[in-house]
Amino acid sequence: MTTPDVRTVLGDGDLTVVGQLVQASNATLVCDAALGGSTVRCVYKPVRGERPLWDFPDGTLAGREVASYLVCEALGWDVIPTTLLRDGPFGTGMVQRWIDTCEPDPAHLDLVDICPVAAVPDGYLPVLRARDMDGSAVVLVHADDTRLYRMAVLDVVLNNADRKGGHVLDGADGRVYGVDHGICLHSHDKLRTVLWGWAGRPLDPTLLTDLDKLARRLDDEFGDVLAEHITDPEIEALRDRILALLDDPVMPHPYGDRRIPWPAF
Incomplete structure (x- = not known):
């Protein structure tokens, strides 16, 4: 049998709570995700534990974490650890690989x-x-x-x-x-x-190439994937920020x- 990769373990593995980051603003639990003999330490932030903010809609923070990861992944920059939205011990939440x-x-x-x-x-x-x-x-x-x-x-x-x-x-x-x-x-x-x-x-030209590719991807199915986590106006604002950097790098x-x-x- 092949060993499941990190994304598969995080998405499909059994989550066991092993601790809590008490200094975090929102409920943030440390978990182990276990599947097929593999275990991945992760952070789990259930939507129900999000503290309301005046300027962000309630219950959207986990989705924004996932959308941010998807944008980073699409750029190929490997800055944000693998991040998924899934069910857990306290309901739907964000799960992210522990670093x-x-x-x-x-x-x-x-x-x-x-x-x-x-x-x-x-x-x-x-x-x-x-x-x-x-x-x-x-x-x-x-x-x-x-x-x-x-x-x-x-x-x-x-x-x-x-x-x-x-x-x-x-x-x-x-x-x-x-x-x-x-x-x-x-x-x-x-x-x-x-x-x-x-x-x-000035921005590094190699990063501008990545940004240009991302702007183009917002018009295909990647835009639909982001729409599962953020609104259409937010996607358009993302596009505008990318185009602004390309226009004035x-x-x-x-x-x-x-x-x-x-x-x-």
Whole structure:
């Protein structure tokens, strides 16, 4: 017998709850999905555990997580872990592959971090200045890393309203992952992210090629697949954001009062 792949185990395996992420805003359970002798650790967010938001329709966050993954997969960028919508112990919800992360190194900054204004290391980009609890001047920074850059472009495409530093995972497999995409893909501009370090820089031409292909796919069956999770106006807004980047291939500058999510981590 062949070993089932991760997607099959996540979609068809028996879900057993093994823990809960108590600091999460919405009900977030850690589960094991088991099928055919294979087990995949995952995060399960049941729709019934979603906290209502004033600007996003109730019960849509799980679908937005899945739609965000589908967009990322269609681009071929491998930023978001495998994500599905399925039934579980507490009803329909989002299931996403768990990511093991690197052990923190006290001698080095994380991919997104805070440091003294005068101590921004090489290879890091400043985002904004602030003061810590002691009144000392600090700066929010992130790594000038191509893996993180792709995530920043994806956030623009997805209109991500909540790219916190804690939603950036430094995977033990050497890849960088983004998680928590429940408040993405709104039809109105909601972009809030800690990844503003590339603002004003031209986009990588290879990413533009991927974006052009995605824009074309929205006119075929892929658009129908997305329509199972988000509305037609939201799909059209997604298309508009992609076309805007293709027309003016520069990373946008932040504007408005809410340039980053709060809290930032």
